[in-house]
Every structure is written in C-alpha cells, then in structure tokens.
Amino acid sequence: MISSSFMVSANANPTIATLSTRSYASSPSSDFLCKSRLVAFPLAASVSVLLWTNPVNAGILSGFSGLESVPGPELPKIDFLNKWNEDNQKKYAELDSQFKSSKVLKELLEKSKQNKERNERLIQDKYCLRGAEWGVGDCSTQGMTQQERDDFVAMLKKRTGEE
Template sequence: MKTLSQPLFQISSAKFVVCENPKISHRKRIESTVEFNEKPKNLSWFASLPSCQVIHKSLPLVVSVSLLLSASPAKAGIMSGFPGLESIPGPQLPQIDFLNRINEENQKKYAEADAKFKSSPILKELLERSKLKKEKNRQEIQDKYCLRGAEWGVGDCSAEGMSPEDRENFIAMLKQKAGMK
C-alpha cells in the first residue's frame, strides 16, 4: 500500500527549451536545466520577449492538464463500502408499561374524536357548501370566457355569423348572465 507522502511520479531533472531569441541572427536556442522543486535561475529576462510571452503564460496550464491526465484515481480506503451509521439499528429501549397504556388511551381518544368530527352535521354542511360554491365559481368563469369569445368573435360563443342586431342582443344576454349589467 502506497503512503500519501510518496509522489506518484518522480522528475529529477529535465532540459527545457525556454524559447528562441528572434533578435539573434543564428537562432541560438536558450536552454536551461531545471531541477524538480527548485526555482530556475536567471530566466526572468526571457519573459519580455514577444515570442516567449505566449509560452510563458500557457506553461502553467499545460503542466496542470498533464498532471490531471496522468494522475491515478484516489482510493477511499477503510471507509469505502461502509453504508453509514443510519443503517445500523439502535439499541432497544426499555418498554415502560404505564407510558404504553397512556399512549394507547390517547390513540383511542384521537380516533374517536376524528370519527365524531367526520360524522358531524356541521362538517357535512360545510362540505356541501364548498361543492356548491365550486360549481358556481366554475360556471361564472365559463360565462365570462363565453362573453369574451363573443365580443372577440372567437371560440364556441362566437357571434361572427349573426347580424349586428342579433350580435348585440346575444352579448347583452351574456353580460346579464355573467352579472356584468
């Protein structure tokens, strides 16, 4: 098993071509040997060269991408496959008789109160009123949409084929039904 202190790969030293100096006529390459974990020496002067600026700015990105692509997946270790504390049943609590009896009595009281409320005449009356209001509201909305369709000349209540006098009478009847006049 690998320990975390060991690196995934080792780079002891490498020779990098930093850039080419375009001002030198014989195109001499500027090379530098860089040790891993060591800061390069005397390379700050090349950052001002125009051909090196792109390389200088994109080098960290290239190194980061190469490290990401070459990295091996991490291992979860001891906790992998462990379902968690939620899956372990807790200890059985002691049962206290008088608390169990009180709980059962309360459950019976609640069930009786629910049954009594559901069968009460007040609840039945309120439910009936609610159904009637729902139907009334649905009909009012339908009448308003019918009136709008007649005025605009669209939909089931369209008055397109009627004479102007019949159309006015029809719209007046719809307005009276909708409660607008």
C-alpha cells in the same frame, strides 16, 4: 527550404516542460507556423485534460450506507405512558368518527361541492365572454349580426355578474 525543429527542455520542475523553437530559415511564413504551433500544442493539451475521464473513487466509506441505516438503541417501555397513549388513541379515534358522521361536516361538504360547481361555471362563462369579445374560441361571435352579438355578450355579462 524552410525547416524548424521543436525542442522540449525541462526546467527545475520535471513536470513542467517548455517548448522552444529554433528556426533555420527566417521568413514570415515560418514565424506564423511557429506561432501557430506554440498555440496549438497548449490548446490540445488543455482540451485533452478537460476531456479525460477517470472513474470516481468515493473513498473508504463508499460502501457505507450511512448513520440513518443503523438502528438506535431500544428505549425502555414505561407502562404508564403506554396506557396513556392507548387511551388517547382510542379517544381520538372516537372523536374522529363522531366528526366524520356529524351533520355539520356533511353540510360543509355539500356547500363545498356546490361552490365548486358554481365557480367552475363562473370561470367558463368568464372565458366565454372574453372569447366572444375578441371573436375567438367556442364562444366566438363570428357570423352573428351586430344585434345577436350584443345580446349574446349582454347575456354572458349578466351570467358573470359584470353588469
């Protein structure tokens, strides 16, 4: 009969315990059991330490909302600066309204709208040309004769400016 016992002995440091084995019968299987237990216990202890969950304590300032929530001191009001600021705000508002109603801005917005529409159409034609050349997508040339395919691709190249 094979039996082994495990003893925990304390070193000089009481928090560290060592595990020693004492075997009564010496055989290869008992050595394997002892070695496997020597590996299993530290492994189980490591896993339990890793998986242990403790609530997080933020400390004494955990309820403090921070310095940015504290209002600063009231600064003195200077009449000259307040009047100057009000005059500047009125002047900037007037200039903004003039610019928004200007003929130049209206022309630029119209050109931008036209360019956007033209660029969208150009990009669609470019992808259609690629799909026609590869034979995939909405512009696929599957089922067309070679002459129809060549004419279609030539028309797309002309629209995209590749010719």
